[in-house]
Amino acid sequence: MLSAPGIPAWKRRLRLILNNRALYLMIFLGFAFMIVFRYLPMGGLIIAFKKYSFRKGIFGSDWVGLKQFEFIFTQNPDFYNVVRNTLVINLLKLLFYFPAPIILALMINELRSVRLKRVIQTSVYLPHFVSWVVFGTIVIQFLSPTSGVVNQIIKAFGGEPIFFMQDSKYFWGIVVVSEIWKSAGWGTIMYLSALTSIDQEQYQAAKIDGANGLQMTLHISIPGISDTIVVLLLLQIGQLMDVGFEQIYVLARPIVYDVGDVLSTYIYRVGVGQAQFSMTAAIGLFQSFVGLTLVVLANAACKKLFDKNLW
Numbered sequence: 655m656l657s658a659p660g661i662p663a664w665k666r667r668l669r670l671i672l673n674n675r676a677l678y679l680m681i682f683l684g685f686a687f688m689i690v691f692r693y694l695p696m697g698g699l700i701i702a703f704k705k706y707s708f709r710k711g712i713f714g715s716d717w718v719g720l721k722q723f724e725f726i727f728t729q730n731p732d733f734y735n736v737v738r739n740t741l742v743i744n745l746l747k748l749l750f751y752f753p754a755p756i757i758l759a760l761m762i763n764e765l766r767s768v769r770l771k772r773v774i775q776t777s778v779y780l781p782h783f784v785s786w787v788v789f790g791t792i793v794i795q796f797l798s799p800t801s802g803v804v805n806q807i808i809k810a811f812g813g814e815p816i817f818f819m820q821d822s823k824y825f826w827g828i829v830v831v832s833e834i835w836k837s838a839g840w841g842t843i844m845y846l847s848a849l850t851s852i853d854q855e856q857y858q859a860a861k862i863d864g865a866n867g868l869q870m871t872l873h874i875s876i877p878g879i880s881d882t883i884v885v886l887l888l889l890q891i892g893q894l895m896d897v898g899f900e901q902i903y904v905l906a907r908p909i910v911y912d913v914g915d916v917l918s919t920y921i922y923r924v925g926v927g928q929a930q931f932s933m934t935a936a937i938g939l940f941q942s943f944v945g946l947t948l949v950v951l952a953n954a955a956c957k958k959l960f961d962k963n964l965w
Contacts, residue, residue: 702935715932722936732920733937737895740916743902744894746830752890754834755841756883760871762842763849775846778839786836790904793832794819819905822913828905829914844886845879852878884962892949895941917941 671678697712702722704715726733758778765771781789796802797818805815818824852874860870876883899918906914915923917937925934949964957963 699935699939701932702939704932706932706935718932722932723940726933726937726940730933732915735912736915736917736920739913740895740897740918743826743829743897743916746826747833748890748894750830751833751838752887754838756845756879758838759842759845759849759879760875762846763875764867764871775839775842778842780839781836782840784836786898786900786904789832789836790901793828793835793905797828819907820909822910825906825910825914829901832905833901844882848879848882849875880960881962884956884960885964888949888952888956888964891952892945894948895944 701712701715703717703719704712705718705721706712706715710716762771762774765774784792797804799805799815799817802818804818809815816824818828856874856878857870860874865873895917897916897918899922902914902916902919903922906919921934921937924930953963953965
């Protein structure tokens with residue numbers, strides 16, 4: 655009926671929308687969220703090129719061009735240290751955290767008991783639903799020099815308690831391990847979904863040919879989820895300049911700011927705490943530009959090397 659030649663095209667489209675109004679409503683809500691919370695705030699980036707004043711407002715403030723960028727690149731002594739910390743923490747996460755959900759998903763996939771698989775999946779998902787405020791407190795308590803489990807074990811073996819949260823050399827390791835503990839289980843969802851889409855006849859054929867579990871994992875399971883791995887890897891690379899604010903804000907203390915202060919916490923402290931909105935807007939714009947550049951370059955590299963890409 656919708657394709658009847660006597661009905662105008664606009665009426666057919668209108669009927670199609672009305673018949674699928676629930677789906678279009680879901681799409682509209684997603685678009686509305688992106689516009690309101692992602693695109694409209696971009697208008698505020700103009701203050702990166704101004705000397706922002708509360709009295710004059712965004713559009714009335716004096717235009718200074720690239721002076722904010724010149725200041726952060728040449729006269730801000732903290733900027734390069736913050737950038738270094740951000741990159742190092744994200745590279746460590748890329749090296750140690752990124753493979754963790756893949757390995758965990760492959761291990762869960764090998765379980766034959768459906769009930770045991772569900773119990774383990776639920777157990778590893780749970781930390782994701784705990785806020786960093788609560789989870790960070792748990793981590794701090796675990797590492798407490800007086801009552802923490804870790805230091806109790808160290809003292810049981812005759813060692814001296816270690817002040818983990820006040821020693822810069824341990825901070826990066828604490829960030830990476832806590833990230834794995836909290837988020838690796840949740841990260842397995844995409845990989846487990848990809849694993850279930852692999853044709854089971856491939857595993858049966860491999861068993862007939864005498865392949866063991868490791869060989870099937872290397873030659874069937876991992877290639878079967880390679881597209882998912884590449885997509886998530888590219889997204890992770892795009893976030894190399896963005897360390898989660900909540901985790902660092904909860905775990906870092908001023909005594910470890912030399913290795914723990916990252917771009918997100920620096921923008922918060924200087925922008926909100928010291929009201930230097932123009933300078934922090936410039937840093938945020940630089941952060942976004944670098945992230946976009948990394949995604950484009952990584953996408954081109956993956957397309958050339960592995961023939962897999964986002965676009």
